[in-house]
Amino acid sequence: MQNEKLRVYLEGTLFAAIAMILSMIPTGIGSSYSISLGTIPLTFFAIRRGMLPGLFSGFLWGILHVVSGTAYILNVYQFFIEYTIAFTSIGFAGYYSKKISHSIKSHSMQTARKYLIITTFIGSLARWFWHFVAGVFFWGEYAVWGLDPITFSLLFNGASMLSTVAVTIVVLILLFNRAPSMFIPKTKN
Structure with a gap:
C-alpha cells in the first residue's frame, strides 16, 4: 500500500515536470493571453489518479514555475x-x-466522455477563478484599451481559460478514443 502511494506521487511529479516542459512552448499573444498546454497532462493525471494526487501535481507545477524562473511575481x-x-x-x-x-470499466464510453469534458471544465474553471482574482487585484494596472481591472481580467483570463479548455478537451478525447484504458491506472493484485 505504501509503495502504491509512493508510485502515485512519483507519477504526479513526472506529470508536473511534463506540464512544465509544455509550459515553455510559446502559445501566448502579448502578455495577457496564452493557451496553457501544461493543463493537458495535469488534467489527464487528475482524471487517472483522482483529485488529491491531482492537487499535489498541480501544486508542484506552480512551484516549478518559480524554480525555473518563469514565474512573474x-x-x-x-x-x-x-x-x-x-x-x-x-x-x-x-x-x-x-x-x-x-464508466470505462462498464463500457459506457459516452458517459465517460461526458464526465471527461465536465471535469476538464471544473479543473480549468477552478484555476481560472484564482487567476481572475489575481488579475483584478495585481494586474489591473496593466489593463489595455482603458478597460477596468475586472473587465480586463474577465476577458483575458477568460479567453485564455476557454482556449485552454478547448485544446485540453480535444487532446484528451483523442487519447480517450484511441486508448480509454490509459485513463485507468493498473493496480497490483
Missing part, C-alpha cells in the same frame, strides 16, 4: 494566489475520476 500575495492556489486548483479535474473509471 509581484508580491507574496500574488505569488500565493497564482503559483500555489491557482496551479493546485487544476487538480479539481480529478473530481469525477471514479465515475470516469467506472
Whole structure:
C-alpha cells in the first residue's frame, strides 16, 4: 500500500515536470493571453489518479514555475494566489475520476466522455477563478484599451481559460478514443 502511494506521487511529479516542459512552448499573444498546454497532462493525471494526487501535481507545477524562473511575481500575495492556489486548483479535474473509471470499466464510453469534458471544465474553471482574482487585484494596472481591472481580467483570463479548455478537451478525447484504458491506472493484485 505504501509503495502504491509512493508510485502515485512519483507519477504526479513526472506529470508536473511534463506540464512544465509544455509550459515553455510559446502559445501566448502579448502578455495577457496564452493557451496553457501544461493543463493537458495535469488534467489527464487528475482524471487517472483522482483529485488529491491531482492537487499535489498541480501544486508542484506552480512551484516549478518559480524554480525555473518563469514565474512573474509581484508580491507574496500574488505569488500565493497564482503559483500555489491557482496551479493546485487544476487538480479539481480529478473530481469525477471514479465515475470516469467506472464508466470505462462498464463500457459506457459516452458517459465517460461526458464526465471527461465536465471535469476538464471544473479543473480549468477552478484555476481560472484564482487567476481572475489575481488579475483584478495585481494586474489591473496593466489593463489595455482603458478597460477596468475586472473587465480586463474577465476577458483575458477568460479567453485564455476557454482556449485552454478547448485544446485540453480535444487532446484528451483523442487519447480517450484511441486508448480509454490509459485513463485507468493498473493496480497490483
